[in-house]
Amino acid sequence: MPDSENDDKRKHGPMPAPSKTSKSTASAGKASDSKANRSSAKRDRILDVAEQLFAEHGYDGVTLRQIASGAKVDVALASYHFGKKLDLFNAVFERRSAYLNQARHEALEAVREEAGAAGPSVEQIIEAFLRPLELAQETGDEGWRHYLALVAYINNSPYWGRRMMSKMFDSLVNEFIDALRVALPGASDTDLYWCYHNMSGALTLTLADTGRIDALSNGLCSSSDFEAAYDHMIPFMAAGFRKLCGTGNGA
Amino acid sequence: MPDSENDDKRKHGPMPAPSKTSKSTASAGKASDSKANRSSAKRDRILDVAEQLFAEHGYDGVTLRQIASGAKVDVALASYHFGKKLDLFNAVFERRSAYLNQARHEALEAVREEAGAAGPSVEQIIEAFLRPLELAQETGDEGWRHYLALVAYINNSPYWGRRMMSKMFDSLVNEFIDALRVALPGASDTDLYWCYHNMSGALTLTLADTGRIDALSNGLCSSSDFEAAYDHMIPFMAAGFRKLCGTGNGA
DNA sequence: GCAACTTTTCAACAGTTGTTGAATTGTGCC
DNA sequence: GGCACAATTCAACAACTGTTGAAAAGTTGC
Incomplete structure (x- = not known):
């Protein structure tokens, strides 16, 4: 809980590397670019x-x-x-936030292309929102799970939540909400945002990976099994969205 | 993050007051009983x-x-x-945990009685799970909101979550899951627990009251408006439960 | 009023915290 | 090999941490 404002007098080290310019179009590659990168x-x-x-x-x-x-x-x-x-x-x-945002953005673009003129279904949009989070097993980098648990900690924190999450994820989240607005014609924005809030909460608790569902279910469910969590979350959330935001199209 | 085990050598103060015996039947009153109570x-x-x-x-x-x-x-x-x-x-x-568990338990008993032989609907059960949490405005005690935010912090914490939540709330949560199992005949326990996990996550983020949904929705939604949150959560969650756990009865 | 008691404060402790200036090591360049 | 520079360690700092023993203040019963 730091209480000082940020001062700009940088004196000793190399520091965070001056804002890495990575707003380029396509390849936010994960392989470190060998020598030029400020790293050790x-x-x-x-x-x-x-x-x-x-x-x-x-x-x-x-x-x-x-x-x-x-x-x-x-x-x-x-x-x-x-x-x-x-x-x-x-x-x-x-x-890791830029890479994650890129992966989710591309997943949304993929289902958009796949669905064509009709537009993607609620399920497809939610799937594009969730599945990229499985990149821990994809990339083999176990650090991703720690990072996602950190995002969960921050998102659920009254102190950090608003400021840090908004700065890092609002742009991408609005992309998904825009897609959902199209998939659920006639939905009010208020309902749409509350539905997103519900999904975000369920996702946050999943990413926190506290092991509580394991204990509660006597081992039937495992909180570290993200795949199973998403398998259950996608139809659950889609049904909730449809209930509150009209019937929508598809599936 | 304390790392020592608990030692039982109590030496100085009066300490937590020897286990207040409040497992009585009905009145877990909130008015402090004047003199006998260990309080100041x-x-x-x-x-x-x-x-x-x-x-x-x-x-x-x-x-x-x-x-x-x-x-x-x-x-x-x-x-x-x-x-x-x-x-x-x-x-x-x-x-505050005993009082809260009592309030929720009584809310569940109330809808059970109201529904009669048919048993309460999914909506009624979820409502009984959520509405008692509005006791902040009921009792006028603003401390309840802080307490619920603390529960959210603990529930979402990998370090505290499992041990503290299980000890305090598992018994009550299983009451509700049992009721849902009856209202959703044919549902597998795995699905039931994953659905509860989704609802618990959404509730946790609500109780944390981080203000993020306010920023995201440009003020359309207010994270401190628990009543609006529950109004949207109840049909949302009920639809999710029904989708994953069969159609169920009622409403 | 004084005696037993609980509650509250005072003062201090040993240990830990984030941070920094100076010294040491490593690395690539000519 | 020596020179610039980045990376790393060493040693120390003032501030803050949880905790506690002793003293002071408050309360209650007689």
Whole structure:
């Protein structure tokens, strides 16, 4: 819970790398571009460990020394690379967001193309919203699960939620809501946003991966089985949208 | 993020008051029973302030000095009344849980009686699950909103979620799932639990009251308007349950 | 009024926190 | 090999953390 405003006097390290210009059109590639990138093995390890610990214990529940220890690195190195603790937190949050937004955007474009003039169904839109989140098993990078749990922590936090989520995800979310508005003609915006709120909540709890559903169901359901979660979430949410926003088309 | 086990050597203060025996039948009254109760004005103020701050910033985001300062009380007083910081956290979490469980249980019994032999509909069951949470405006006690935000924080936390929620709410949640199983004949338990998971997630994000839906909808929806949230949540969730768990009866 | 008691404050502790300046190591270049 | 520079460690700082023992203030019963 930091209370100071951000000051711009940068003095020591290389710092977050001046706003990486990645608003290009197509390839937000994930393979690091070898040499030109501002990176090092230890720097990445700090990000990885911070990602995991922040996701599990929150911003204030993690110390820089725990992160440094987990990354097998001196404490000062985190400050050298990222500046303040809050800057490290932001760096972790922003590291994967562009790639994720790109993946979801492309998934929506894909179902748009597939559906043709009729436009995609509610199910197709929701599927495009959720399935890209399975990129943990796709890419084999287990860090994605930690990142998504961190997004869940932030989204559910009264302190971080509004400011951080809006800045990072509002643009993409509005893309999906626009698509849903078309798929559900006659729906009021109020209903549409409340429906999205419901879906976002269910998704958030899924990504948090707390293990509660495991205990509650006596092992019938596993909170870490995202595929099963989405299999159940897609028809569930589609039915909810249709109930509140008229019948809509398709399926 | 405390890492020590609980030790039973109680030495100084009066401590959490020996397990208040309130498993009686009917009246879990909220009016404090004047003299016999282990309470004082300052002790209650500590609980109130801790409730609000823990809900907003999480366990590690709040210091005992912030709580004491907010309650206009010396730091040591929190330790005197509650022992360790973690004991205070638990005391805050447990303070209102019995009353809430009772209110929800009675709401479920009420719709059971109202529905008669046919049994309550999915909508009625979900309504009985949600509406009692509006007791903030009913009782006029604004602390309820903070408490519910704290429950949301805990439920969404990988660290606290499983252990604390299960101990406090599993019994009641299973009552509702049992009722839903009856209202949705033929439903598999797996589907039933995943549906509950979806509803729980949407509810959790609602209770967290982060203000994100306000920003996203440009003010069309207000995250602090629980009544509107439940109005939209009840038909939404009922439709989702029916979609995944067969058609069911009623409405 | 004084004695037993609970409640509250005061003062201090040992340990931990984020941060930083200086020193050391590593790396590529000519 | 030496030079510039980035990466990393070392050592230390002032501030803050939860906790506690002792003292003070408040309350109750007689």
